[in-house]
Amino acid sequence: MSETSTFAPRATTEQVEEGRLFAPKFDGDGLITCVVTDAWSAEVLMVAHMNPDALAKTITTGEAWFYSRSREKLWKKGETSGHAQRVVELRVDCDQDSVWLKVEQQGAGACHTGRRSCFYRAVPLGKNGAALQFREEGKAFDPEAVYRKK
Amino acid sequence: MSETSTFAPRATTEQVEEGRLFAPKFDGDGLITCVVTDAWSAEVLMVAHMNPDALAKTITTGEAWFYSRSREKLWKKGETSGHAQRVVELRVDCDQDSVWLKVEQQGAGACHTGRRSCFYRAVPLGKNGAALQFREEGKAFDPEAVYRKK
Numbered sequence: 001m002s003e004t005s006t007f008a009p010r011a012t013t014e015q016v017e018e019g020r021l022f023a024p025k026f027d028g029d030g031l032i033t034c035v036v037t038d039a040w041s042a043e044v045l046m047v048a049h050m051n052p053d054a055l056a057k058t059i060t061t062g063e064a065w066f067y068s069r070s071r072e073k074l075w076k077k078g079e080t081s082g083h084a085q086r087v088v089e090l091r092v093d094c095d096q097d098s099v100w101l102k103v104e105q106q107g108a109g110a111c112h113t114g115r116r117s118c119f120y121r122a123v124p125l126g127k128n129g130a131a132l133q134f135r136e137e138g139k140a141f142d143p144e145a146v147y148r149k150k
Numbered sequence: 151m152s153e154t155s156t157f158a159p160r161a162t163t164e165q166v167e168e169g170r171l172f173a174p175k176f177d178g179d180g181l182i183t184c185v186v187t188d189a190w191s192a193e194v195l196m197v198a199h200m201n202p203d204a205l206a207k208t209i210t211t212g213e214a215w216f217y218s219r220s221r222e223k224l225w226k227k228g229e230t231s232g233h234a235q236r237v238v239e240l241r242v243d244c245d246q247d248s249v250w251l252k253v254e255q256q257g258a259g260a261c262h263t264g265r266r267s268c269f270y271r272a273v274p275l276g277k278n279g280a281a282l283q284f285r286e287e288g289k290a291f292d293p294e295a296v297y298r299k300k
Contacts, residue, residue: 006278017263020281022273035185035194042192044185044241047248062275091194091269092282094261098197100269111244113167119241119250123172125212128156131170132242 006056010096017094024055025097031067032099036110038117039088039102045110046118048077055099062087064101081146083107112147114139156206160246167244174205175247181217182249186260188267189238189252195260196268198227205249212237214251231296233257262297264289 008021016023026032031049038045050058051067053074058065064077064085078084085103092099109116115136124130158171166173176182181199188195200208201217203224208215214227214235228234235253242249259266265286274280 008279020271020283022279022282033183033197035197037187037192037194042187044187044194044250047183047185047243056278059273059275059278087275090273090275091285092271092273093197093268094263094265094270095268098268099273100194113244115244118243118245118248120244121170121242123209123240123242123249125209125237125240128206128209129158129172132172133170135241 007052016096022092023096024052024092024099025095026052027097029069031069032097034066034099034101036064036085036101036103039104043117044119045085045103045105045116050099058087058101059090064103077110078106080148081107081112083110083146085110107146108141112143114141114143114146116140157202166246172242173246174202174242174249175245176202177247179219181219182247184216184249184251186214186235186251186253189254193267194269195235195253195255195266200249208237208251209240214253227260228256230298231257231262233260233296235260257296258291262293264291264293264296266290 008023010016010023024032030051034048034050036045048066054065054067064087066075068075084106087101087103089102111118120136121132122135123132158173160166160173174182180201184198184200186195198216204215204217214237216225218225234256237251237253239252261268270286271282272285
């Protein structure tokens, strides 16, 4: 992880919150949470995780890279599906333990289930246990074809 | 955590991804990641965590509750600052391990530093190590006054 040395050390709360040094905080598993929104519709497309290498590669290439916890590997969004994400803007939050990517989504959608967004269901308010409500009509693409499953 | 029984058990991937049962997945620390966006501007305001009680209370009350990892307690957003968040819509993602709250933010902002959003700085693309760029002019409110610090 040679690229991690490009991140600044975290000294004080004042530095982290009010400064211009990028000093991201990775959790106990070495990951930082990443929210991805569509730069044009502003919809939240997905939430994923980055290790230091994924974050460094995203910054240098301007394309979204993540770390897959299930596959335990660095992963370029779209490497299988072709549905890459060009980063329009990268933001970091106050305590620098989450990042926000505004992206231009390539292809029909971001979700491996075939939807535009991973957040295609709403949880009704007022009462726990109510049935989820679908918010996307059908699927934006055929995941079997795009992810070459069989 | 009596309210946790209101969540469905997770049986199959098909059920979790394509079904109408709300079966949220809490991580090893018993938490789920929550993205909060402004329902009107669509800006990402903050990323926080919920334990089962916080999630259940958010659903039943329609106001945002979280779990503070640093203070190790359930926390109603705005309990100190008055800057509560009324939930307009709650979404869950494909594998049900993140939720997205669209909220009507009360008061001048969501961030404890006095900004509207916690994501007030951008990370320049192209080269690691570049200085962060501020994206909010000044502060939306005085955090010393609002959070009654000394």
